[in-house]
Amino acid sequence: DGGITQSPKYLFRKEGQNVTLSCEQNLNHDAMYWYRQDPGQGLRLIYYSQIVNDFQKGDIAEGYSVSREKKESFPLTVTSAQKNPTAFYLCASRPQGQEKLFFGSGTQLSVL
Amino acid sequence: QQQVKQSPQSLIVQKGGIPIINCAYENTAFDYFPWYQQFPGKGPALLIAIRPDVSEKKEGRFTISFNKSAKQFSLHIMDSQPGDSATYFCAASVGGTSYGKLTFGQGTILTVHP
Numbered sequence: 234d235g236g237i238t239q240s241p242k243y244l245f246r247k248e249g250q251n252v253t254l255s256c257e258q259n260l261n262h263d264a265m266y267w268y269r270q271d272p273g274q275g276l277r278l279i280y281y282s283q284i285v286n287d288f289q290k291g292d293i294a295e296g297y298s299v300s301r302e303k304k305e306s307f308p309l310t311v312t313s314a315q316k317n318p319t320a321f322y323l324c325a326s327r328p329q330g331q332e333k334l335f336f337g338s339g340t341q342l343s344v345l
Numbered sequence: 346q347q348q349v350k351q352s353p354q355s356l357i358v359q360k361g362g363i364p365i366i367n368c369a370y371e372n373t374a375f376d377y378f379p380w381y382q383q384f385p386g387k388g389p390a391l392l393i394a395i396r397p398d399v400s401e402k403k404e405g406r407f408t409i410s411f412n413k414s415a416k417q418f419s420l421h422i423m424d425s426q427p428g429d430s431a432t433y434f435c436a437a438s439v440g441g442t443s444y445g446k447l448t449f450g451q452g453t454i455l456t457v458h459p
Contacts, residue, residue, distance in 0.1 A: 237388075239388075264442075264445050266445050266446075273354070273451060273452070274451060275349075275351070275434060275449035275450055275451045275452050276389070276434065276436075276447070276449040277449070278446055278447070281445060281446060283442055291446070323388050323389070325388075325445065327444065327445040331444070332377050332379070332394065332438075332444040333379075333391050333394075334379075334391065334444075334445055334447065336388030336389050336390065337388050338386070338387055338388050339386070339387070339388050
């Protein structure tokens, strides 16, 4: 069954802690994206990667880091520098040459 | 200039009604305008999309109307059903490798009463 798997579904972060959100896709898509969703603000782009071993900052990259060592995987680390991390995080992928984004089911991150 | 403004924030209609959600943009370089539907606790899913070279696109009960000169586009849902209750987002992007870099509107929470 093809798709995008995000884990965990819920995550809690303590003060000063880094946490990593997982995103795996078996759609063979080249491009992958991380979006942050806050109530009443729509989705905002954090980081994106067009190809393995390459990624670029989006509109709100401060306090986040990513890696793209494998085509299928695009993990997002929320660092302690991100002072307001509570949000719903969405991973997406897109096949080459097409416009459509495919989203995962998201991870809700909360601060303890 | 990158903003996409969406209205209304919330909308309540009766079953069979025709909710209309509006979006306005400023960046004339945008050339792809999708609408996404999101249910609680889930990721958004593409509903319908349009390019600026057409003024209207219909897929099933969903229609996008596009006004290039006014830099506005809207979603109409014909014969709305309680199952259409969800949050709807408009978005826009420039073309080529930038297609996945979407600028989203703020979202509209639609409630369809039986």
